[in-house]
Amino acid sequence: MSRVMSESDMSANEGVNHRDYTVKRSKLIGLINWSHVIGTFAPHAFILALAASAGQLIYNYALNGGNPVREEFIKVLNDAIAQPMIFTAGVKTSLIVTAVIYYLARMDNPVYLLNFATFEPPSSWKVSHDQIVEMMRRQECFSEESLSFMKRILARSGTGQATAWPPGIVQCLQGKPTDNSIEGSRKEAETVVTDIVEKALKKAKIHPKEVDILVVNCSLFSPTPSLCAMVISKFGMRSDIQSFNLGGMGCSASLISIDLAKNLLQRRSRGGIALVVSTEVITPNLYHGNERGFLLQNTLFRCGGAAMVLTNKLSAGRSAMYKLLNTVRVQGTGEVDYQCVYETQDKDGHRGVTLSKDIVKVAGKCMEKNLTTLGPYVLPLSEQIPVGLTLVARALCKMFGKALIKMHMEGAAKKIGSMAPKHYVPDFKRGVDHFCIHAGGRAVIDGIEKNLNLELFHTEPSRAALYNYGNTSSSSIWYELQYIQDQQKSNPLKKGDRIMQVAFGSGFKCTSGVWLKL
Secondary structure (H helix, E strand, C coil): CCCHHHHHCCCHHHCCCHHHHCCCCCHHHHCCCHHHHHHHHHHHHHHHHHHHHHHHHHHHHHHCCCCHHHHHHHHHHHHHHCCCCCCCHHHHHHHHHHHHHHHHHHCCCCEEEEEEEECCCCHHHEECHHHHHHHHHCCCCCCHHHHHHHHHHHHHCCCCCCEECCHHHHHHHHCCCCCCCHHHHHHHHHHHHHHHHHHHHHHHCCCHHHCCEEEEECCCCCCCCCHHHHHHHHHCCCCCCEEEEECCCHHHHHHHHHHHHHHHHHCCCCCCEEEEEEEECCHHHCCCCCCHHHHHHHHHECCEEEEEEEECCHHHHHCCCEEEEEEEEEECCCHHHHHCEEEEECCCCCEEEEECCCHHHHHHHHHHHHHHHHHHHHCCHHHHHHHHHHHHHHHHHHHHHHHHHHCCCHHHHHHHHHCCCCCCCCCHHHCCCEEEECCCCHHHHHHHHHHCCCCHHHHHHHHHHHHHHCECHHHHHHHHHHHHHHCCCCCCCCCCCEEEEEEEECCCEEEEEEEEEC
């Protein structure tokens, strides 16, 4: 999905229109996933039922105290409000105790984000658009047509003139050969990961040996030993640490890693500490051919990374920065989903990532399903009820229309059909205060801004991250949260605010997460 921006910025002679690459408003966002609504509100209904039963017990034992007048009054009151005793007091008490124990046993500790850190590249890594084009020229493998194509994309990309490329590639500007070796790739990974892990642990006041779970995601670089092993060795972590190295999941992998860490933490009865590291390594992934579908990756990605420290210890609630409210992941399962972002070789054998013409349709569908699932967890009832009423009204119009057609009353059926209300699209701004939209490109941000009817200040963090850092893959949503937290004046972050992160990835996936500012 991160490549949608660049594809939308192709030249007019290829017939690509910028508007074609914005995600269109869809009926799916207007649907309610009733199973999730029930799952969201069932615990509250359960507590109300317990409170009602407990109140009835108190009512029968405390008020009915042996006084004949009082007993007669209560008898009359019971008859008036029709409040029969279905179960004996002992049975009710047992049911309440059993239900409370069951509820407490199933209840998970909340997961907190103690702190996080993003990678700030040194000035020697930062290059302008002209320097990027010059770096491509010095690879001595690109045609003038390809160089011109990449220059046009860069000019329209929304990225600034000081975004980071790895030193193994930047050094060609000093007349040195490009170093895209495995050691050059390890050097980039070690520089970025060591920096963010050290800063995140220091901010969270956590010693490396306190970390119980380590999750590292990097989509296109998966060396042996793994990046997890590199972190464990570098920081001297415990030998019994649970470590997981995730690859091939694209820009959505950070929230997948967060969700994995959350699930692993919940399995620990005494709570624990999890470290999540999200990055992408550019050094070995420069495409050296001339097919335009592959050239997009050479202009999209920049160096970056983020490290997050999570815990489910209840004591952390006093010092944590954020509380994790929800994570939702939608995975496409069809062949079209699988093929739309695909690493392969071009006709000359050069390895790269190509994009399908169906990527916009697939990405839009995934996002709609994701928001449909997430909606009941974050939207107020004032937004959910109109959706339900609209669906009922449309269903009735459809049912009456079919009945009239069977009665050969096509005119009346057509009139009934025209009376059906449009799908009500819920306003996510009613349940979310800040949005971190993956900075995959200008068209990605524009499309989601239009689709969700967001204000400019809602997409300001995404545009700022894209301009200052470029597309840093899975870590981009953390640069955006950093911006909201430290710099944004138009929509300042306050205690109790909710922040939604949304990202897309190959496979095809859309992931989202909602955090509460503590």
